[in-house]
Amino acid sequence: MDWTTKIADARQRIAGHAQITPVMTSNVLAPVSVALKLEHLQHTGSFKARGAFNTLLLQEVPPGGVVAASGGNHGAAVAHAARALGHRAAIFVPEMAGPAKIALIKRTGAALTVVPGEYANALDAARAHEDATGAMAIHAYDAEATVAGQGTCFAEWDAQGLDADTVLIAVGGGGLLAGALAHWQGRRRVVAVEPATSCALHAARAKGGPVDVEVSGIAANALGARRIGGIAFDLARAHLDDALRVEDAAIAEAQRALWQAHRILVEPAGACALAALRAGAYVPAPGERVAVLVCGGNIAPDPLAG
Structure with a gap:
């Protein structure tokens, strides 16, 4: 590559x-x-804003907007980039993200869901949202555009x-x-x-x-x-x-x-x-x-x- x-x-x-x-x-x-x-x-x-902007500028965003699971920082970055570029964003974070990062995401105006458990639980919820709405998923780390x-x-x-x-x-x-x-x-x-x-x-x-x-x-x-x-x-x-x-x-x-x-x-x-x-x-x-x-x-x- x-x-x-x-x-x-x-x-x-x-x-x-x-x-x-x-x-x-x-x-x-x-x-x-x-x-x-x-x-x-x-x-x-x-640093997460870099991968979020690259992904959103590289790919066509569907009508369902974008979705991301995050421990906090990735979700905030995706939400920020989506708002800056005029897209809807749904962010799923685990409870362990903590109040500061949850408040940061809320300030972006994204649709935020706090999921009991760990990052893996938030990822499962984000995948369900992707399947239901057709939203474009932005992986926190394991995607070429993110890297x-x-x-x-x-x-x-x-x-x-x-x-x-x-x-x-x-x-x-x-x-x-x-x-x-x-x-x-x-x-x-x-x-x-x-x-x-x-x-x-x-x-x-x-x-x-x-x-x-x-x-x-x-x-x-x-x-x-x-x-x-x-x-x-x-x-x-x-x-x-x-x-x-x-x-x-x-x-x-x-x-x-x-x-x-x-x-x-x-x-x-x-x-x-x-x-x-x-x-x-x-x-x-x-x-x-x-x-x-x-x-x-x-x-x-x-x-x-x-």
């Missing part, structure tokens, strides 16, 4: 719709200088002058990771980081293919996919350099460090990749240049809600 062309086309397609998010360098967050891309400043607070859209984040980072040997990326279902691997294809080291209590990638690598896992923990409403996407798994087999797990305590500590050092306020998922550096799960080699993708900012509870 020609991912390079797909990502380049997606970047042109979503120009003017997705934000160009800023980058910075920190000398205090880890034992080494760290390049950061602040993708939590993307529309609706996560190409997320890949634009890394093409953009390169264009902003990224100077790094290794990039650490949080992984749940794998859409963001797949976008990075599809873009770089071995030209940079990519290290995946997932919570120890929600580790679909680790299980897939151990079993030789995607399998269902139990999910829990402080980042589960963003990184709590029960099964890694097939696209991400295939790209990881070809191009992933390493995959690490971090504990909830390390994620929370990295979240605090981003706020205390730089007044960067992120949700736990947004601090997961940095946690690998701070907790020593990833130890850079002497002289190694390291970068971290800060992926999500929808903290719960919303500190300014009211």
Whole structure:
């Protein structure tokens, strides 16, 4: 598959719709200088808007509109993109999405259904809606248009002058990771980081293919996919350099460090990749240049809600 062309086309397609998010360098967050891309400043607070806009601009939307199942961030991104482009959206989220992300989706005006249980339960409900209405489903991570859209984040980072040997990326279902691997294809080291209590990638690598896992923990409403996407798994087999797990305590500590050092306020998922550096799960080699993708900012509870 020609991912390079797909990502380049997606970047042109979503120009003017997705934000160009800023980058910075920190000398205090880890034992080494760290390049950061602040993708939590993307529309609706996560990288997900890239894949949502790419999908909606690439395909003809039927009269039934669009439908998405989400732990929160994907649903908000699809709802935002649909409203911006004049389409109806039905979003299904599990209760574990939490009040902040549920409120964010409500503000887009989408038809929102909160489903008891986990992401898998919301996905079942979304599929039933798709069958009943003919709405176009936008998968949160395991679709070519979604992966190409997320890949634009890394093409953009390169264009902003990224100077790094290794990039650490949080992984749940794998859409963001797949976008990075599809873009770089071995030209940079990519290290995946997932919570120890929600580790679909680790299980897939151990079993030789995607399998269902139990999910829990402080980042589960963003990184709590029960099964890694097939696209991400295939790209990881070809191009992933390493995959690490971090504990909830390390994620929370990295979240605090981003706020205390730089007044960067992120949700736990947004601090997961940095946690690998701070907790020593990833130890850079002497002289190694390291970068971290800060992926999500929808903290719960919303500190300014009211």
